[in-house]
Amino acid sequence: MISTAFEILGSLGMFLFGMKVMSEALQKLSGERLRNLMRTMTQNRLAGVGTGFLVTCLVQSSSASTVMMVSFVNAGLLTVVEAIGMIMGANLGTTTTFWIVSFLGFKFSLSSVALPIIGVAMPLLFSRRSTLRDSGEFLIGFGLLFLGLVFLKDAVPDIKNNPEALEFIRNYTGHGLWSVLVFFAFGTVLTVIVQSSSVAGAITITMAAKGWIDFPTAAAVILGENVGTTITANLAALSANANAKRAALAHFFFNIIGVIWAVIFFVPLTRMADWIMPGDPLEPGNIPFHMAAFHTGFNLLNIALLIAFVPQLGKLVNRLIKDRATRGDEHLKFDSTIFPQTGELNIAxxxxxxxxxxxxxxxxxxxxxxxxxxxxxxxxxxxxxxxxxxxxxxxxxxxxxxxxxxxxxxxxxxxxxxxxxxxxxxxxxxxxxxxxxxxxxxxxxxxxxxxxxxxxxxxxxxxxxxxxxxxxxxxxxxxxxxxxxxxxxxxxxxxxxxxxxxxxxxxxxxxxxxxxxxxxxxxxxxxxxxxxxxxxxxxxxxxxxxxxxxxx
CATH class of the missing domain: 1.20.58.220 (Phosphate transport system protein phou homolog 2; domain 2)
Known part of the structure; x- marks a missing residue:
């Protein structure tokens, strides 16, 4: 049991390190263009959603990207209203992790080419051209990320060999709204503990694929992860100015409002994901794709429902958090080793x-x-x-x-x-x-x-x-x-x-x-x-x- 736990932790570590390397390489390849996009950000909400989506796709963590957006509000680079639009995009951007994990980990068997990809990338690291070096880092990160997924799949025991665990979980499933709330709380706590929605998502997908939880249970965990990822930005904003606190609080409100209506319409929402994604959700091999469809569909619907109310959301957080005397030169320096480094973007x-x-x-x-x-x-x-x-x-x-x-x-x-x-x-x-x-x-x-x-x-x-x-x-x-x-x-x-x-x-x-x-x-x-x-x-x-x- 202890050895299995360490194998799972090691697999998650390789997955996260590969994501970090890949994220940093992507930032180096496109950092200047994204910084210019940040500088020209306007009140256009759709443009803000698009920028937030792109940034989160690069760093592969909505926690990291929203902390960065809050720090930009703290520095005066973004207004609260602009940040709200970008945070909406960040929520959508983090859904790409579910698709990556689903396709690479459970659709294609690339374990035989992961190491060759790393081997091909190694000579690129010694190139004099920075673009080739950054491309080599990206490929190495991609290979390590996928190896981490392969090891994670192998490390998590199949439910057939652990029927007692399934009996334990069944005590909390099948009880309607109560079960949804229990696993919603589990997803929230899991994301707060690992401080990365990407890692929490990989854990959830693997558990579902191994038969530990069914699709409705996994969907409830996903809703919890959407709230858990807001905690990080709010903690980072504690020592920041009023506008940064407002942006972080708006992130929480946006996600919690989405979760409230999603819980109310939980059954239709899960059926919608089943309708979008072919394949029987009762089959463990199909669950990852249904989870990805649920996560993406939920965030798209939440954006569609709330994007028209961004100014009202901005007024709400302005009313709740009053201005206070603060230094204009405060920074948000997030030192957590969990987050992918975002130095390329924070130069702005x-x-x-x-x-x-x-x-x-x-x-x-x-x-x-x-x-x-x-x-x-x-x-x-x-x-x-x-x-x-x-x-x-x-x-x-x-x-x-x-x-x-x-x-x-x-x-x-x-x-x-x-x-x-x-x-x-x-x-x-x-x-x-x-x-x-x-x-x-x-x-x-x-x-x-x-x-x-x-x-x-x-x-x-x-x-x-x-x-x-x-x-x-x-x-x-x-x-x-x-x-x-x-x-x-x-x-x-x-x-x-x-x-x-x-x-x-x-x-x-x-x-x-x-x-x-x-x-x-x-x-x-x-x-x-x-x-x-x-x-x-x-x-x-x-x-x-x-x-x-x-x-x-």
């Missing part, structure tokens, strides 16, 4: 945080101008607010860098690794820009505190200079979002040269004023320090564009 979340850092630079420079132009007004509270922005930039730089390192620790493509390196350099430059912005704030505060008088024309000059610098910052932010073209670099060099020449011109005027009157040397030196820091922000902006252009 780090890119959004980089965008937030450019906004912090803009806010600091704008705050400096406000202080400079109101030197005779006490603005201690405003200085404290700007100090907090500088602290936020330091924290965001540290956390986003750590997050990128976490993404790179997984299996990512060569182009994504280059992008991660580029983004880490960009983050360092942005942190320096924010530091420069806060130095400007401190210089304006010192001017007020020390009563450093400067000519009236410097107010206009500082405003003009800041407008040019902010224009460069905005241009950098735009390029961060859409990419850097050759023409963009020409514009960047023109802006940097203009800033440099403007700084030199204003510095000459300041030096000339010092020569004419030695009474204002300290005030003029403070003014020159302001000019130097503003020019430095322009230099950092150029460095960012060069780093991005080098990556592209």
């Amino acid at each position: 979340e780090a890119e959004e945080d980089v965008q937030k850092m450019t906004q912090l630079t803009r806010d600091l420079v704008s705050g400096f101008v406000q202080l400079y132009e109101n030197a005779d007004v006490e603005m201690g509270e405003r200085v404290k607010e700007l100090k907090q922005l500088e602290k936020d930039s330091d924290r965001m730089a540290r956390e986003t860098t750590d997050y990128l390192l976490q993404c790179s620790a997984g299996s990512v493509s060569d182009s994504s690794m280059a992008k991660i390196s580029s983004l880490m350099r960009v983050i360092a430059e942005l942190e320096d820009m924010c530091d420069r912005g806060y130095r400007l704030v401190l210089l304006a505060e010192r001017r007020h505190r020390k009563k450093r008088d400067l000519p009236a024309e410097t107010r206009v000059q500082v405003r003009q200079f800041s407008e040019i610098v902010l224009r460069f910052v905005d241009f950098t932010s735009t390029c961060l979002r859409r990419g850097v073209q050759t023409s963009d670099m020409e514009t960047a060099y023109q802006l940097e040269n203009f800033i440099d020449n403007f700084r030199k011109s204003l510095r000459k005027e300041s030096i000339a004023r010092m020569r004419q009157s030695g009474d204002q040397v300290k005030a003029e030196m403070l003014y020159i320090d302001i000019l130097n820091n503003m020019e430095a922000i322009g230099n950092h902006s150029l460095n960012i564009l060069q780093a991005l252009r080098h990556h592209d």
Whole structure:
């Protein structure tokens, strides 16, 4: 008995590892395209369903994909309404696992070619072309996944050899609604324990194929798995912002509403699956396909019934979860070794945080101008607010860098690794820009505190200079979002040269004023320090564009 249990665990481990390898390879082959799709996501619910379906097909776990979607809501990449549509698609995407397991494990006998597939894939791993290497990883993952299924089938004992187990299960079957609820609870608990709907589905299909449970019982377990998979996202959202909690709660509501009507119409729903899928469901060999048809049919019907009510679902979770004060740079970092790594897709979340850092630079420079132009007004509270922005930039730089390192620790493509390196350099430059912005704030505060008088024309000059610098910052932010073209670099060099020449011109005027009157040397030196820091922000902006252009 103990040896059988370990054989089953080992088989599940090989199945999950093969799925992980296959998932990571698929992400590397299509990660950039999916990230672009994420960025262009709109309020179109059908597009959201399609994206959620594709993402879940790649990671082969609705738990992992919904946690990722919740983290995107947390980072501001998606709205709650957009995430609800994607979560609907994720529920549909996880049904592909049932079809894969049914066909590969119980329809085709590929055990004799699984190892040759791995053998063919091995030379591809040493190719210089990243596409061939990723394709080799995909084939190896496919081979390991199928071997895991083969071993799982062999490890689970046939019910003919264990009639006492069937008698135990029969005590809970055949009791109508009560039996459905019992096995629904079993499916929920099983999914929560293994933290993967794919593994839970493989276990359920194997049990049904071996005759341990009949089709209606398996259908009830599937309904439980649909609820169990929502627990992971809700746990991940506990430390996140209000919007992330809303997205996770919407996932739970969507699934629980579906389960409620499915339990009410349980018998017609199972008969529908029997009608869709030919073959006698009483035959263990046919049960996997009827289960896959039931799972897919249930999710399709649930989407069809509820997709029109996405805005209402969004309003419901907004009403239940109130806004609270929260840091805008929070991350959802899910470290569970159960989940397939999604570093390829989560790079988009780090890119959004980089965008937030450019906004912090803009806010600091704008705050400096406000202080400079109101030197005779006490603005201690405003200085404290700007100090907090500088602290936020330091924290965001540290956390986003750590997050990128976490993404790179997984299996990512060569182009994504280059992008991660580029983004880490960009983050360092942005942190320096924010530091420069806060130095400007401190210089304006010192001017007020020390009563450093400067000519009236410097107010206009500082405003003009800041407008040019902010224009460069905005241009950098735009390029961060859409990419850097050759023409963009020409514009960047023109802006940097203009800033440099403007700084030199204003510095000459300041030096000339010092020569004419030695009474204002300290005030003029403070003014020159302001000019130097503003020019430095322009230099950092150029460095960012060069780093991005080098990556592209």
